[in-house]
Amino acid sequence: MDKINIAIDGPAGAGKSTVAKKVADYLRYIYIDTGAMYRALTWKAIQEKLDLNSDEQLSKRLHQMKIDLQPSPQGQKVFVDGEEVTDQIRQRDVTNQVSTVATHYKVREGMLLLQRELAENKGIVMDGRDIATHVLPDAEVKIFLSASIEMRAKRRFLEFQAKGVEHDLEQLKKEISLRDQQDSEREIAPLRKAPDAIEIDSSNLSIDEVVEKILQMVNESKKRSN
Ligand code: C5P
Numbered sequence: 001m002d003k004i005n006i007a008i009d010g011p012a013g014a015g016k017s018t019v020a021k022k023v024a025d026y027l028r029y030i031y032i033d034t035g036a037m038y039r040a041l042t043w044k045a046i047q048e049k050l051d052l053n054s055d056e057q058l059s060k061r062l063h064q065m066k067i068d069l070q071p072s073p074q075g076q077k078v079f080v081d082g083e084e085v086t087d088q089i090r091q092r093d094v095t096n097q098v099s100t101v102a103t104h105y106k107v108r109e110g111m112l113l114l115q116r117e118l119a120e121n122k123g124i125v126m127d128g129r130d131i132a133t134h135v136l137p138d139a140e141v142k143i144f145l146s147a148s149i150e151m152r153a154k155r156r157f158l159e160f161q162a163k164g165v166e167h168d169l170e171q172l173k174k175e176i177s178l179r180d181q182q183d184s185e186r187e188i189a190p191l192r193k194a195p196d197a198i199e200i201d202s203s204n205l206s207i208d209e210v211v212e213k214i215l216q217m218v219n220e221s222k223k224r225s226n
Contacts, residue, residue, distance in 0.1 A: 003029065003123035004221060005138075006214070007131035010145035011180045011191060013152030015202050015210065016127040019145065021075070022211045024125040027218065032069060032118055034128035034135070035098075036078050037111055039089035040067045042098040044080055052100050059106035067114070096175060099182035102129075108188050129183050132194035140221045142197035143214060151203045152176055 006023065008016050017033055024031035041062050042052070050057045068079040077086045088094070101107060108130075115135045119126060126135065132142035147155075153173040160167045183191040193199055198217065202210050 002222075002225070003121075004140035004218065004225075005119055005122055005136050006125045006141045006143070006218065007136050007139035007194075007197070008125065008127040008143045008145055008214075009129055009131050009133070009191065009193070009197065010127075010143075011147075011152065011183070012176050013156050014145045014147045015155065015207060016145050018207055019202075019210050019214065020125045020127040022207065023214050023218075026211070026215060027123075027125075029123045029125050030118075031071065031076060032115065032124055032126040033076055034111065034115055034126060034131065036069060036076065036089060037067050037114065038098050038102045038107075039094050040078055040080050040085060041065070041107065041111075042094050042101045043085055043089045043091075045101060046093060046097065052097055055104035055106045058101060058104055059110050062107060062110045095179075099179050099186075102183070103186045103188065105188050112189075129191040130189035132197045133192055134189045137194070140225070141214070141217050142194050143217070144193035144197045144199045145210070146199060146201050147203045149173060149177060149180075 006029070008020050010016050021031050023029070041058065044061060044065060045052055045058055048061070050061060052058070066081050070077045070079065077084060078089055079085065112135055115126065118124065119136055128135070132139060153169055153176055156172050156176065157167055157169050180191070200210055200213055
């Protein structure tokens with residue numbers, strides 16, 4: 001059966017990456033975490049002390065760097081110019097500054113080209129903020145995954161706890177809300193539900209229940225096109 005593209009957007013901590021990975025594994029598709037690409041650029045920019053408010057500096061750097069996303073049994077690994085940065089890009093300084101980097105026009109244009117190239121052969125599950133609205137508006141299945149702020153902060157809190165990192169729940173809630181606000185209010189490709197995307201509120205659903213819903217949508221889409 002022909003492969004399709006699946007776009008999953010939504011705010012921070014809604015469970016996009018966990019769900020997208022599972023859907024991709026099940027279908028034997030490739031998972032692409034576009035947030036990791038913005039994080040990789042932010043990490044590099046912090047390392048090199050670039051001006052995070054300068055679209056010129058950041059987009060120029062993006063053109064000169066190579067970001068690789070590689071699947072592995074432990075999850076997706078991220079490389080920048082051959083150096084593994086999987087853990088570094090999840091650190092707090094990157095997390096709290098990535099939305100500033102993601103506001104810039106030329107940066108987003110560069111990312112969009114890279115992301116479209118990755119998806120051109122179909123068989124992709126791509127998650128992010130603007131996938132259904134800008135990057136892959138022709139994706140056959142479009143999902144907007146949401147969850148309450150309480151639930152999203154709690155999930156992040158538990159993820160950190162599992163890694164042995166202590167975080168304050170209220171502080172996490174504040175940081176997630178701020179990032180959502182920046183992502184939804186930016187001028188270029190803000191976080192929005194595409195008009196033809198299906199919203200799934202994951203607040204009271206298990207990961208497997210969300211995955212199941214998406215797989216049903218994939219089946220329906222394939223039936224429609226046959
Ligand atoms: O998905 P994740 O939380 O790792 O994304 C990190 C940040 O990257 C987001 O908060 C957002 O600022 C930016 N991003 C974006 N567009 C995407 C994916 C991520 O602006 N498609």
